[in-house]
Amino acid sequence: MATLEIRDLHVSVEADNATKEILKGVDLTVKQGETHAIMGPNGSGKSTLAYSLAGHPKYTITSGTVTLDGEDVLEMSVDERARAGLFLAMQYPVEIPGVSVSNFLRTSATAVRGEAPKLRTWVKEVKETMAQLQMDPAFAERNVNEGFSGGEKKRHEILQLELLKPKIAILDETDSGLDVDALKTVSEGVNRVRETGEVGTLLITHYTRILKYIKPDYVHVFANGRIAASGGAELADQLENEGYEAYTKGGASA
Numbered sequence: 001m002a003t004l005e006i007r008d009l010h011v012s013v014e015a016d017n018a019t020k021e022i023l024k025g026v027d028l029t030v031k032q033g034e035t036h037a038i039m040g041p042n043g044s045g046k047s048t049l050a051y052s053l054a055g056h057p058k059y060t061i062t063s064g065t066v067t068l069d070g071e072d073v074l075e076m077s078v079d080e081r082a083r084a085g086l087f088l089a090m091q092y093p094v095e096i097p098g099v100s101v102s103n104f105l106r107t108s109a110t111a112v113r114g115e116a117p118k119l120r121t122w123v124k125e126v127k128e129t130m131a132q133l134q135m136d137p138a139f140a141e142r143n144v145n146e147g148f149s150g151g152e153k154k155r156h157e158i159l160q161l162e163l164l165k166p167k168i169a170i171l172d173e174t175d176s177g178l179d180v181d182a183l184k185t186v187s188e189g190v191n192r193v194r195e196t197g198e199v200g201t202l203l204i205t206h207y208t209r210i211l212k213y214i215k216p217d218y219v220h221v222f223a224n225g226r227i228a229a230s231g232g233a234e235l236a237d238q239l240e241n242e243g244y245e246a247y248t249k250g251g252a253s254a
């Protein structure tokens with residue numbers, strides 16, 4: 001079983017001519033087949049963790065390690081990370097003018113799998129997955145992220161997740177822009193992937209709404225740039241009722 005290990009991760013950004021440390025020693029292990037949710041107050045560093053794992057150039061890893069099955073992820077280029085089995089979905093996906101969704105998906109799958117998927121089974125797989133995500137087939141011919149609505153971006157992201165079948169998926173889930181139906185559809189996609197037992201998911205949640213549909217095995221509270229507490233799904237309910245105050249005392253969240 002593949003394992004993602006984050007050890008004592010410290011990350012800084014340059015802002016206003018000063019270096020600001022945002023992640024202050026994150027420790028986390030995610031195994032294939034497990035679903036982890038990271039919750040925490042605004043500005044605690046949740047997205048920074050996602051960007052850092054994705055190799056965003058703005059975020060400097062000052063110390064610590066990230067490995068996937070013992071391989072150093074931080075030394076890998078973004079496409080090497082994908083080939084190693086990491087799926088990194090971003091909050092703000094980029095537009096790729098002139099590249100259709102259909103081409104993009106097939107190129108990505110070819111890169112990740114190391115060979116082009118067989119055309120007939122691939123077309124069927126794409127069609128079926130799009131139907132499950134309630135996506136119009138015409139969507140496949142649109143240019144990647146060009147003019148996509150919030151809901152379409154999310155569905156496209158989950159479509160990639162389902163087709164690429166990574167070992168570990170990191171989903172930075174803002175549900176802003178998702179109406180209740182879209183939130184459900186997207187959650188169902190995540191749950192389908194989960195049911196395969198072959199994908200470990202790190203779900204970074206900015207709102208607790210999504211946890212109504214996706215029940216995590218583990219919940220971690222992020223506060224002041226590190227994990228302040230971990231527990232089972234019941235911790236999410238407790239946070240919903242009691243808020244984060246107990247975890248943010250003794251150092252205000254950024």
Ligand SMILES: Nc1ncnc2c1ncn2[C@@H]1O[C@H](COP(=O)(O)OP(=O)(O)OP(=O)(O)O)[C@@H](O)[C@H]1O
Pocket residue numbers: 013014015022040041042043044045046047048049058206254
């Ligand atoms: N590129 C950047 N430049 C400057 N400051 C940044 C940058 N990225 C993050 N920060 C700062 O780091 C802190 C953590 O931000 P981050 O977006 O990781 O928090 P978050 O937990 O995801 O918050 P939210 O739940 O509100 O989305 C904030 O104070 C933010 O302003």
